[in-house]
Amino acid sequence: MGEELSEEERIKRFVEERKKKAGEERTKESGMSARERDYTRELYRASQKFIDIEKGRDIYQTMKEIWGAEPLYEVDEKMYHRGGYRQSIRKKEFIDAGKQIAIKRGLPSYSRAVGLPVGQRMLEPMPVGKWGITIEQDDSHHMNNTAIQQLNDDIKRTVIMNLDLAHRMLQVRVGKEVTPETLNFYMETLQHTMGAGAVAQEHMNEVNPYLVKDAWAKIITGSDEIMDGLDQRYYIHIDELFHPDRAKALKEAIGDSIWVVFRVPTLAMRMGDGECTGRWAAMQNTMAFISAYQLSGEHVISDLAYAFKHARVIHMGDKLWGSRVRGRNEIGGIPDGFIPDIIQCERDLPLMPYVEYMTQDDAAASKAMTRMSEGIGGIAAMLDNTLWLGFYMSGGIGFSNTVATSALSGGANEDVLSEFSNLGAKYLRGKLIPAKWDIMKVMLNMVATYVIETYEKFPTLAELHWGGAHKTSIMGTVGAGVSAMLTGSSTMGLWAGNYTIASAMKEGWLRTGWAGQEIQDHMGMPYLCSFRPEEGNLTEMHGENYPMHSFSAGHGNQRAAANYGAMMGRGSAWCLSPVVKVAFADPHLAFDFRRPRYCIAKAGIKEFMPDGERTAITPACDILDRGILKDTMKEIPF
Amino acid sequence: MAEERKEDWWKDKAWITQYLFKGEEPTAFDLLGAFVCNIVMGSPEAILIAGNMPPRLIHFVVNHPKRGSESIVLMMTPVAVFEGEPEEEPDLGLEIDYYKFAAMLGGKEDVMDMVWSGEVTMSGNTVVGMDLKDLLDASIGKEIIERPAAWTIGVP
Numbered sequence: 001m002g003e004e005l006s007e008e009e010r011i012k013r014f015v016e017e018r019k020k021k022a023g024e025e026r027t028k029e030s031g032m033s034a035r036e037r038d039y040t041r042e043l044y045r046a047s048q049k050f051i052d053i054e055k056g057r058d059i060y061q062t063m064k065e066i067w068g069a070e071p072l073y074e075v076d077e078k079m080y081h082r083g084g085y086r087q088s089i090r091k092k093e094f095i096d097a098g099k100q101i102a103i104k105r106g107l108p109s110y111s112r113a114v115g116l117p118v119g120q121r122m123l124e125p126m127p128v129g130k131w132g133i134t135i136e137q138d139d140s141h142h143m144n145n146t147a148i149q150q151l152n153d154d155i156k157r158t159v160i161m162n163l164d165l166a167h168r169m170l171q172v173r174v175g176k177e178v179t180p181e182t183l184n185f186y187m188e189t190l191q192h193t194m195g196a197g198a199v200a201q202e203h204m205n206e207v208n209p210y211l212v213k214d215a216w217a218k219i220i221t222g223s224d225e226i227m228d229g230l231d232q233r234y235y236i237h238i239d240e241l242f243h244p245d246r247a248k249a250l251k252e253a254i255g256d257s258i259w260v261v262f263r264v265p266t267l268a269m270r271m272g273d274g275e276c277t278g279r280w281a282a283m284q285n286t287m288a289f290i291s292a293y294q295l296s297g298e299h300v301i302s303d304l305a306y307a308f309k310h311a312r313v314i315h316m317g318d319k320l321w322g323s324r325v326r327g328r329n330e331i332g333g334i335p336d337g338f339i340p341d342i343i344q345c346e347r348d349l350p351l352m353p354y355v356e357y358m359t360q361d362d363a364a365a366s367k368a369m370t371r372m373s374e375g376i377g378g379i380a381a382m383l384d385n386t387l388w389l390g391f392y393m394s395g396g397i398g399f400s401n402t403v404a405t406s407a408l409s410g411g412a413n414e415d416v417l418s419e420f421s422n423l424g425a426k427y428l429r430g431k432l433i434p435a436k437w438d439i440m441k442v443m444l445n446m447v448a449t450y451v452i453e454t455y456e457k458f459p460t461l462a463e464l465h466w467g468g469a470h471k472t473s474i475m476g477t478v479g480a481g482v483s484a485m486l487t488g489s490s491t492m493g494l495w496a497g498n499y500t501i502a503s504a505m506k507e508g509w510l511r512t513g514w515a516g517q518e519i520q521d522h523m524g525m526p527y528l529c530s531f532r533p534e535e536g537n538l539t540e541m542h543g544e545n546y547p548m549h550s551f552s553a554g555h556g557n558q559r560a561a562a563n564y565g566a567m568m569g570r571g572s573a574w575c576l577s578p579v580v581k582v583a584f585a586d587p588h589l590a591f592d593f594r595r596p597r598y599c600i601a602k603a604g605i606k607e608f609m610p611d612g613e614r615t616a617i618t619p620a621c622d623i624l625d626r627g628i629l630k631d632t633m634k635e636i637p638f
Numbered sequence: 639m640a641e642e643r644k645e646d647w648w649k650d651k652a653w654i655t656q657y658l659f660k661g662e663e664p665t666a667f668d669l670l671g672a673f674v675c676n677i678v679m680g681s682p683e684a685i686l687i688a689g690n691m692p693p694r695l696i697h698f699v700v701n702h703p704k705r706g707s708e709s710i711v712l713m714m715t716p717v718a719v720f721e722g723e724p725e726e727e728p729d730l731g732l733e734i735d736y737y738k739f740a741a742m743l744g745g746k747e748d749v750m751d752m753v754w755s756g757e758v759t760m761s762g763n764t765v766v767g768m769d770l771k772d773l774l775d776a777s778i779g780k781e782i783i784e785r786p787a788a789w790t791i792g793v794p
Contacts, residue, residue: 053790423786427750427768439756446764450789 059415063460071460084119129597135604146610147603150591156274157264162312180229186292187234193284199291212265214611222254241585245351249573261583266612275327282308337540337576340564343375344594353571354485359430366418378596381407384556400553406470435487448504468513472554480558484565490539493562498524515554666700673743684777697728702736730766733759745778
């Protein structure tokens, strides 16, 4: 039975219902019609209003400089009219060289006639970092670039040993006294033995000192008292090389321990491999000990040798796994956490979390962000893309080198990152972001959208970073770096890199492109929450053999950005080891780990002098005669 | 915030009582309506800023500790406030506690600070969040944060 209502009540209810329905319809209709109309007509018109603003961005100027054309224009009117390879001075040089070599050796050499003639596009020049140096793409191939080679060599020829155990053995078991005088004498001896100079100076094959002028050893200690007693040439001056706050933190962490960083000759390491470094250093260090402390025949010598080879030794890289087997100190074995310690770009900056830089001013925040990019682009990208993937894993043309060059071309990346720093400085105002995913996701969506928008607005940028791997690499690096810088958490940074590639980039463009391989990114997000070694663990302990990660050319930089960014985000003076951090501040190194892209740029214009050259023992002859089967060989009777 | 939790807290807020005289605590829809009518409309700067924006659809999910969840929509340029779910995908979604919502509209809490501290869950176009912050700041006479060049006011 329905409710009994009077006529008056029924009319009243009817009117109320009609009013309610009309109100709902009106609200809905006015709301939707306004939105639809505005969206179809206004948004595109609105976007046109901002073209002048886009022209004010740094990236506009950078693209204009690279391409010599209107950066926002979508049509390349010079296509097919540039003359293919002839637009490149370097490639023309290669053709001439190929002809000369072919004639000289009687075998064909470099010849573009055998390849597929593409090259209708512009072979754009590459401004490296923001150092004002422009090189050609070919100049950044690791075989053409002596700085990239030296970066590789300087890491692989480094090993660090602790002397505390050795000194204790000397004092307790041999009854020798260790004093500043003995330490200085030992260090002097070490400079001799590191270059394969003999201490038992009879019937020994020694090495031409010119070949090993890059062999030396230096002490690292946090104790001012110990440093005061040492000859100034024999230790790394932490106070002079680092910002005072960083120097203080590093010295406190290292304490009174005495470490020695050994630089094995570049040539020796190149003839053998990274594993030779530890052997050479242990052998020559033991010899220096024997000589300096006048040891002979005691059983303590074998213990010293053991200490220097195994006990308290820091190798730059672990042994590689079975299928890629190599010894220690090879690029594939470097723990991810060592890369931020090898990078020195931040060492003169004040020691404070990144968000505090933001409270100072835009310039300070941008500077910190630029330093992160300098380190990631100049060192991490070279180690992972150029050397590991482009050399150890593939070799030859180095297809992943081009991805690395997208990290080198700092004008593009840093412009975006500095704009983001500016944004963060305005809206965060120095507040540390809690390492919570819901918050970081908002930030990441913003950053990813910003980068995607920039690619879409600037066809020239999309052309500069021409492959999916390039864009994946940039997206992952920016996402990981920004999140790590804001939270100080490397796990959050890596998580963010995974999310930016697998979710934000995929949703924005519906594809991640070559080197996307985002299945590992999808897995990374839940797996990073785990602390089981084969799943999440500390990201600093990851490496090239960590199972749940994509090791494409697009992913290397994001791992380094997560760790290095987190180090800077926390306001830490080092990432995994204060000793490694100090070791790579050594001003004697040919490669400047503080200004990596500068070195690479200088090498691109042939102004970087590497170590390990054999000039001292090679004949003075034309470049074409070197390494080629020459007439002299025919003169040697069989 | 604590102020808003007191009994009858809204009765001494002119910007609310001028809009409606209810005996009970206003709904989130009431608060948003009061904010638009009494604060935004009374501020020439806020009107100017809102006028320079492209159309924005902001969906608030406001959680009251006793009344539960309430869904309201704010449209900017042209302005409209209505209850319920938006029928199109909103530009911005904000999930917020009722009392924080009241404090935000009353100029006591900064929407971006609440986002970065995790008190508000934000999804969608962050630029719209900046637009909302500009509107909120302008309406209470605060200085507007200068936008980064690429995402200046009016960017879609």
